[in-house]
């Protein structure tokens with residue numbers, strides 16, 4: 082009579098896996114209606130958030146003080162905010178409706194401010210000089226997106242570029258070098274996924290047809306690979322060769338989010354059908370581990386990118402779950418995954434709970450955006 | 461449970477007496493050898509023991525000195541009988557009572573209301589450094605409290621809470637964004653810094669009736685590329701030390717003539733400066749740093765002059781380190797690495813040598829021995845705050861005391877003589893717990909809100925003549941002070 086549990090590998094206790102966030106350390110209150118999206122800037126000093134009230138806000142991360150805000154959504158929610166990677170410039174991207182905005186919030190020194198503005202402006206010359214693509218019958222092709230100045234009211238506030246696509250943008254995902262970013266407009270069919278080149282003010286549609294409705298996308302952290310999640314699968318493409326590399330099948334019914342481990346060989350997936358899945362890309366196209374801890378949809382998942390073996394998910398049940406997930410160098414060995422903490426505090430509003438989550442670039446600190454209108458810093 | 465044992469122990473000692481042995485480290489209040497052993501009633505508390513010590517037959521003090529009593533490193537907060545019971549000791553025991561001058565309970569005195577969050581406070585009195593440096597004594601009753609606010613304004617207050625001066629707005633030469641740090645350099649000079657990445661030096665002139673004053677900007681200092689979250693000043697050498705979120709430390713002079721010119725690229729000009737242009741329309745001289753020290757790899761939370769030698773600086777950073785610099789050569793002398801981001805720093809006289817107290821994001825204070833020869837880095841950990849510790853100040857009347865301000869909405873008073881061994885979970889070592897917890901008067905009695913929302917403390921100072929002064933998210937400067945020292949304990 083052997084207890085089957087005794088055959089399982091012994092997992093370390095959470096206390097042995099410190100540090101990880103355990104308490105709410107700062108509240109960010111100001112959004113009217115839901116806080117939809119948030120992100121900590123590459124320096125780790127500022128928090129950006131966007132919400133149903135159509136505003137983008139920048140806060141002091143440690144104190145919770147709002148430093149700046151701009152109303153970019155005219156009756157429309159700000160669905161996504163993401164900082165451009167890198168410390169050479171301070172540029173925030175945000176989308177409301179079918180408009181993507183590039184902004185330089187007034188939190189930098191004059192030198193960085195100037196170089197940030199130069200980066201945004203450089204493409205205007207290129208766009209004017211570029212010849213417009215022609216369709217097969219010789220007519221001028223309608224560009225995939227329009228890059229314009231958003232007008233003096235917004236420009237005075239630091240909102241400097243407006244990129245208008247055809248339908249509502251839900252996702253912005255930057256390439257690590259900061260010259261490309263991709264956006265997803267799930268309802269746009271053929272042009273649902275777009276890739277934008279900042280230096281050229283150029284928008285391209287990389288896929289002629291997609292095998293489903295795109296949900297979210299991400300660039301690989303080191304290789305020229307691009308991942309596209311539809312409702313049920315995640316496909317990786319080689320951007321240079323323009324070919325499909327791999328089809329990942331998490332087995333979820335509706336994928337909401339995914340994230341690639343900074344090492345590049347592992348991936349976590351969250352789904353509206355309450356699943357959290359870990360894929361080891363070396364081993365299989367099927368998940369190595371499936372976890373069902375939440376009672377409601379998982380909306381966001383995120384790896385820590387600054388050296389801590391941590392990842393987190395955010396759920397409509399109002400909680401966040403923190404996991405220790407150590408990737409070992411051995412190709413054939415799977416990661417050790419231990420749930421270490423459930424963070425509670427966000428209130429569920431109209432069946433929506435935690436909408437987005439992000440990690441601090443260096444510390445084991447987490448931020449979350451809630452349907453209750455608050456953002457929270459957890460330490 | 462050994463109910464019978466404790467029961468019999470306490471019943472036999474009820475209204476009984478216990479032998480105590482008085483010891484102290486303060487030679488000026490040491491008892492003659494023959495008087496150190498005494499039989500005392502077991503129902504006495506701190507106050508009773510303090511009265512016994514002060515009595516004619518013992519120390520015979522001209523004015524009563526309030527004493528506190530440590531047994532095995534813990535302050536006596538109960539009757540002796542309760543102590544014996546709690547520790548399973550019989551009344552036959554001889555208790556070693558170490559007596560120390562009492563820490564005075566910091567009772568609430570007053571609050572001064574602001575329009576916005578109060579980020580920092582400083583005090584001018586005849587016992588404050590700026591008062592001492594100047595030589596001309598601050599007249600008792602004319603102590604001043606300086607506060608800096610997120611509204612970008614400095615305010616100077618008298619002890620009754622009357623606002624004597626408010627700094628100029630951004631259009632008249634003031635800060636263009638929130639103030640994060642402000643200090644008196646002398647009774648007539650103030651320095652401030654903040655989110656606008658500048659340090660501003662002000663001339664402070666009071667009217668003859670001392671009920672109004674002028675704060676005139678005399679110097680704008682440029683050189684940091686991030687928020688200047690903390691400054692320290694040294695009056696005798698006209699120096700300012702700054703800590704910035706850009707990861708650097710700046711050394712500056714308040715003397716316009718000796719200051720290098722301001723770095724042109726950091727002055728507000730260029731395409732983004734349109735809206736800020738108004739700010740520079742006044743003609744305050746602009747200058748640059750004497751030196752900039754790039755050493756830390758994350759935002760620097762604090763940089764301070766060594767109070768014993770202003771050519772030495774200490775700094776604390778989110779990069780987990782406390783560093784020592786030689787300011788004459790701008791060189792790094794020593795790095796102490798801790799386990800957590802550091803958010804506040806002060807130097808304490810210490811018990812046998814100087815100590816650094818650093819506030820962490822991990823809700824504790826780390827005490828470090830900055831001497832290179834020191835064997836162990838970490839001397840002691842002070843635990844009890846429930847959120848980030850962002851400000852620390854030394855006790856002006858004790859080498860062993862300090863006060864800390866936290867985002868948990870409290871200031872806590874600590875005495876390094878009171879300590880215990882940390883549990884395994886705390887990582888062992890010596891652990892100290894707060895002697896007093898000062899709540900925000902604005903939220904008194906209420907439950908402490910999640911994340912310290914609305915009551916976070918951002919700055920605290922402690923002065924002999926004024927007391928503990930703190931400022932925070934409740935838009936209040938709060939003054940707490942020990943009074944009624946010799947009253948019996950209520951608990």
Ligand SMILES: [Mg+2]
Nearest residue numbers: 361363411412
């Ligand atoms: Mg592997």
